[in-house]
Amino acid sequence: MPELPEVEMRRRFVETHALSLRIKRVAVPAPSLLDGVSAQTLRRALTGQVFETTHRHGKWLFVRTSAGRWLVLHFGMTGSLGCYPTRDAAPRFVRMRFDFANGLSLAFIDPRKFGKVGLTNDVQSFLQDRRWGLDPTAPGFDRAAFHQILRGRSGLLKAVLMNQRVIAGIGNLYADEMLFQAGLHPAARVEDLKPATVDRLYDAMTEAFAASLAVDTDYERLPERFLLRHRNGAGTCPKCGGTLASLANAGRTAYYCPRHQRKRS
Ligand SMILES: [Zn+2]
The missing domain is CATH 3.20.190.10 (MutM-like, N-terminal)
Incomplete structure (x- = not known):
């Protein structure tokens, strides 16, 4: 998609x-x-x-x-x-x-x-x-805006990230990438996030968008460290060497590393 x-x-x-x-x-x-x-x-x-x-x-x-x-x-x-x-x-x-x-x-x-x-x-x-959320690459959408958007919300983090009325533009692939880079389990809940974790999610989002556009969204050309390169089959985690896995989550298939994405906040 x-x-x-x-x-x-x-x-x-x-x-x-x-x-x-x-x-x-x-x-x-x-x-x-x-x-x-x-x-x-x-x-x-x-x-x-x-x-x-x-x-x-x-x-x-x-x-x-x-x-x-x-x-x-x-x-x-x-x-x-x-x-x-x-x-x-x-x-x-x-x-x-x-x-x-x-x-x-x-x-x-x-x-x-x-x-x-x-x-x-x-x-x-x-x-x-239509009450669409802010675009995360628009001028004015910065780290503080990201914190503000997530503050006071509850529920499955991934579902919140993919809710187009919260933030417009993130789908299953980039939500998985953000959780992967931030070391969060696919079942992490937004109300459990510490401010430092929200910072990591923000960095992961901006880096993933920039890196993907730099290679014209050809994931094969992304640096090895991005999960987007490893979504087919059970590959090896480029962060920790664990075996990547998938599970049904928020209505979609989540790819993640069960070894380093254990933390729920
Ligand atoms: Zn890993």
């Missing part, structure tokens, strides 16, 4: 491939992805416009059109973007397509169809109406 760094890569993809091109046609082969907008309204809003700029908040991607409205994209479980000459064979699973006047197409590709496509007039009110 695309998390914050993966959606940031899609934002950069739009910046590189799809800005300043006149939209000639909008094709909606999978109307079920439309969220609060009809295919007709979407076509009317976009045809003849150009995409001018992008914004990302958590796992949401916004693309502003020359008419001032924003295309809203959420990639669900398997959503991605592609760009190819319109006349060529389209890739599989294209659910939405923007054909540009220069003969290129931008495609929203989504095999499992959990993605969403919508429109909004204003990004801030879109986020506020």
Whole structure:
């Protein structure tokens, strides 16, 4: 599932491939992805416009059109973007397509169809109406903000980290990475955290996002010490040499090291 760094890569993809091109046609082969907008309204809003700029908040991607409205994209479980000459064979699973006047197409590709496509007039009110949490890479989200967000909460730490209304952008993979680096068991509870542990979680989060973006989210190229590199099968823990394990937790499969992730706070 695309998390914050993966959606940031899609934002950069739009910046590189799809800005300043006149939209000639909008094709909606999978109307079920439309969220609060009809295919007709979407076509009317976009045809003849150009995409001018992008914004990302958590796992949401916004693309502003020359008419001032924003295309809203959420990639669900398997959503991605592609760009190819319109006349060529389209890739599989294209659910939405923007054909540009220069003969290129931008495609929203989504095999499992959990993605969403919508429109909004204003990004801030879109986020506020849905009560999404802060984006941890936005200006102003610092160590103190992270402490403040976790203070006074209770429950499974991993579930809190993955709650998009608390912090927008962390999913299963990066939550596991944070717990791994901070030495916390997947069943750690947020009310048990000491301030020094919250500091370690914050450092792990910022390091994981930065490292992942530095390798274009290609986990194979990450430094050895990241759990993201070791999620397939029972590998060896790069921190302590223990044997990595998995367990069902917070509705997802958690990967962790039972040797050094024993502490619950
Ligand atoms: Zn370990």
